Amino acid sequence: MQDKIKQLISEVDNYVASTKDQLEAFRLKYLSKKGVLTDLFSEMKNIPVEHRKDFGLLVNELKTKAEEKFQLAMTGLESVSDSGGHSDLDLSLPAEPYVLGSRHPISITRNRILSIFGRIGFTVAQGPEIEDDWHNFTALNFPENHPARDMQDTFFIEQREGTDSIALRTHTSSIQVRVMETTKPPIRILAPGRVYRNEAISARAHCFFHQVEGLYIDEGVSFADMKQTLLYFSREMFGAETKIRLRPSYFPFTEPSAEMDVTCSICKGKGCNVCKYTGWLEILGCGMVDPNVLTNCGIDAEKYTGFAFGMGIERIAMLRHDVKDLRLFSENDVRFLKQFSGE
Numbered sequence: 001m002q003d004k005i006k007q008l009i010s011e012v013d014n015y016v017a018s019t020k021d022q023l024e025a026f027r028l029k030y031l032s033k034k035g036v037l038t039d040l041f042s043e044m045k046n047i048p049v050e051h052r053k054d055f056g057l058l059v060n061e062l063k064t065k066a067e068e069k070f071q072l073a074m075t076g077l078e079s080v081s082d083s084g085g086h087s088d089l090d091l092s093l094p095a096e097p098y099v100l101g102s103r104h105p106i107s108i109t110r111n112r113i114l115s116i117f118g119r120i121g122f123t124v125a126q127g128p129e130i131e132d133d134w135h136n137f138t139a140l141n142f143p144e145n146h147p148a149r150d151m152q153d154t155f156f157i158e159q160r161e162g163t164d165s166i167a168l169r170t171h172t173s174s175i176q177v178r179v180m181e182t183t184k185p186p187i188r189i190l191a192p193g194r195v196y197r198n199e200a201i202s203a204r205a206h207c208f209f210h211q212v213e214g215l216y217i218d219e220g221v222s223f224a225d226m227k228q229t230l231l232y233f234s235r236e237m238f239g240a241e242t243k244i245r246l247r248p249s250y251f252p253f254t255e256p257s258a259e260m261d262v263t264c265s266i267c268k269g270k271g272c273n274v275c276k277y278t279g280w281l282e283i284l285g286c287g288m289v290d291p292n293v294l295t296n297c298g299i300d301a302e303k304y305t306g307f308a309f310g311m312g313i314e315r316i317a318m319l320r321h322d323v324k325d326l327r328l329f330s331e332n333d334v335r336f337l338k339q340f341s342g343e
């Protein structure tokens with residue numbers, strides 16, 4: 001009996017139906033009420049108990065195979081008849097090529113920045129995008145009425161009576177605070193991340209973008225160290241001929257503060273429409289960490305000094321690749337993104 005079922009199984013395995021009539025005959029033979037399977041199932045009760053389990057397994061195998069074969073043949077025959085008797089399945093055609101994605105230009109630029117600073121000992125730090133007032137503003141020495149706290153600049157999430165307000169971080173400087181609060185100097189970190197500002201979206205501004213913050217705290221760190229570090233970075237990023245210049249500026253968390261320009265890598269300083277014929281491009285803000293900030297974060301301001309800097313990743317990417325519209329970075333247009341696949 002078992003041999004008979006095994007033979008049926010192999011028959012089913014080898015069965016090929018080329019017409020619907022043949023397939024119907026197959027269905028009647030195996031799967032219909034008067035078919036082989038019904039007979040076999042009713043036979044079950046006559047099988048000695050000790051063989052019943054094996055018998056059952058084999059009958060079930062036959063049933064599954066017959067059903068699968070029927071379904072498969074049915075689908076095959078239908079697709080042939082849909083195409084007027086000719087299958088549109090041409091197995092000799094080359095396969096569809098896989099479309100490979102490419103790294104996003106913001107990731108490429110961020111990784112370059114991290115790798116350049118990594119070579120001189122900066123490690124990567126991270127912090128939350130939803131931040132409290134202390135880490136985003138107060139610890140960074142923002143006076144209570146500083147315009148950066150205005151609703152225009154900041155997306156506030158909630159302000160409960162008597163508690164710190166919560167907002168989307170407006171800059172990655174908040175990560176400096178978190179690192180200084182938990183780490184003993186020497187500190188040498190780079191903190192990349194997404195930041196949010198309540199701004200109207202245009203070619204030059206967006207409500208979210210990316211920054212990298214740098215921080216170096218140790219005994220005897222000077223403004224000259226900062227200049228040298230940033231010169232090294234600029235040459236690695238924009239080419240060995242690049243020059244830098246520092247212009248005095250103001251940030252609440254650094255004193256003195258500066259903005260740094262690099263010679264335009266497109267016209268090499270001669271003047272073009274990217275640098276607005278000045279020969280210089282502004283790329284970052286920097287300065288010596290204000291002693292108040294060190295104290296706020298529990299670092300001895302008598303013993304330690306340090307510098308910090310912050311730059312926009314989109315801005316660097318736009319300058320390196322001559323991209324004119326900031327919105328392109330967040331629109332996910334493959335035609336734009338795939339241009340960077342060779343980077």
Ligand code: DAH
Binds near residue numbers: 285286287
């Ligand atoms: N946080 C500043 C901004 O978002 C950028 C910045 C400027 C960071 C000077 C710094 C710095 O660490 O020293 O505009």
